[in-house]
Amino acid sequence: MANELDVFVGNTTLIDEEVYQLWLDGYSVSDAVNMRLKSGILDQTGAGPDVLESDTMDHYRTFQMIERLLHYPQKLVQQLLFQIPPYKQSMLIERYYAFDEAFVREVLGKKLSKGTKKDLDDISVKTGVTLKSCRRQFDNFKRVFKVVEEMRGALVENIQQNFLLSDRLARDYAAIVFFANSRFETGKRKLQYLTFEDFASCAEHIIQNWTLGAVDVADDMDMDLDKEFLQDLKDLKILITDKDLLDQHKSLVCTSLRGKINVFQEMEANFKTLSRALVNIGTSLTHNKDVRDFFIDLVEKMKLQCNIWSWETSFFAISSCIKGICI
Incomplete structure (x- = not known):
């Protein structure tokens, strides 16, 4: 048949x-x-x-x-x-090029090297992401980093042009690349409650305001913090002793943030305490270790000490404070 x-x-x-x-x-x-x-x-x-x-x-x-x-x-x-x-x-x-947030949270801020790759077995067990997927995601992070690390121009645009990613995913990769380059400490226990989204939002503010590309368009480098800008922050100590300057600073910051953050009233009422803590953090950022511990200091001195910050809005406020200080 x-x-x-x-x-x-x-x-x-x-x-x-x-x-x-x-x-x-x-x-x-x-x-x-x-x-x-x-x-x-x-x-x-x-x-x-x-x-x-x-x-x-x-x-x-x-x-x-x-x-x-x-x-x-x-x-x-x-x-x-x-x-x-x-x-x-x-x-x-x-x-x-998509990634698991549980995985990226474990490697965020770490050097994208063979040493970190050796830890992927443990990260796989901890996060529940298969080892093969962990390796793919890690290799993607490393590949994007290597392609864009020496490029001039906007970091997000460079990633989009070379890897054809959506705007949202390109911004996430910009945060990953920026943290890998700056080596901010993100893995300590006191920072574990912070999500990748929290850190990505912070990275976007830092890139827009504190890098060489933000300060000097001629340099146009989004990955490196502007050393002169950080050095200038040492002059902020005068805000602790000069009441008139502190009042001017408060006026500038409150004008910038009014209606934009949900803890505005608490921030305004506690401004002197917050400003003092912020100045102490800012004046120490000339040292590499203090730069790496930046987020630990924010949690310890800004969030836990004053107990008024919602992290989703606090970094926007902090970034605006520093901009207000420098005006």
């Missing part, structure tokens, strides 16, 4: 987004097949387990061949071997 088989041949590369995510998450083929079985896909398609395994393996092979292009997304866009529609290309790139 003759068997009939319908075959369709095309040159468009088929991408199953669910299987792609399983691959990105670091699951083996067998684990991915089991997860697809549990999703009830066989009931939807009428296929057998052997077909499902073959389909999963085929997708995995495709992703492995595409991966070398994803390392440098411009190559994926320009190549002709894989016929992938532009919207699918964007999806592949965006998901490949």
Whole structure:
């Protein structure tokens, strides 16, 4: 009895987004097949387990061949071997460079070196992120860092242009790169309640206000703190003793922050105490260790001591205070 088989041949590369995510998450083929079985896909398609395994393996092979292009997304866009529609290309790139917040929180501020990579086994156990996924994310961080570290121009724009990421993801990578370069301490126990989003917001304020690119457009470097700016902060000690200058500082800061933070009244009422703590932090930032411990000092001297700050808004206030001081 003759068997009939319908075959369709095309040159468009088929991408199953669910299987792609399983691959990105670091699951083996067998684990991915089991997860697809549990999703009830066989009931939807009428296929057998052997077909499902073959389909999963085929997708995995495709992703492995595409991966070398994803390392440098411009190559994926320009190549002709894989016929992938532009919207699918964007999806592949965006998901490949996406990261788990639990993982990035563990490596934020650490040097992106072999030494840190050796700790990925422990980080995988701690966060529940598969080791393969941890390695992919770490390698992505390191790759982006190496490409943009010596580039002039806006950090976010450089990342977008070279890796074709969305604006939000590019800003997150800018924060990761900035922290890796500046080596701020973020791993201490007293900082554990702070999320990556908290630190990313802080990084954005620092890049916009305290770096060489922010202070001098001719330098146009967003990754390095402006040493002259930090040195000038030593002159702020006069605010502790000169009441007239303190009043001017308070006026400038309150004008800038009125209506913008939800702890404005508390900040205004406790301004002298907050200003003194801030000045002490600012005048110490000429030393590398004090720069690294900047966030620890903020938590100890600004947040815990005064007990009025909501972290989501506090750094915006702190950044505005320093800008107000320097006016």
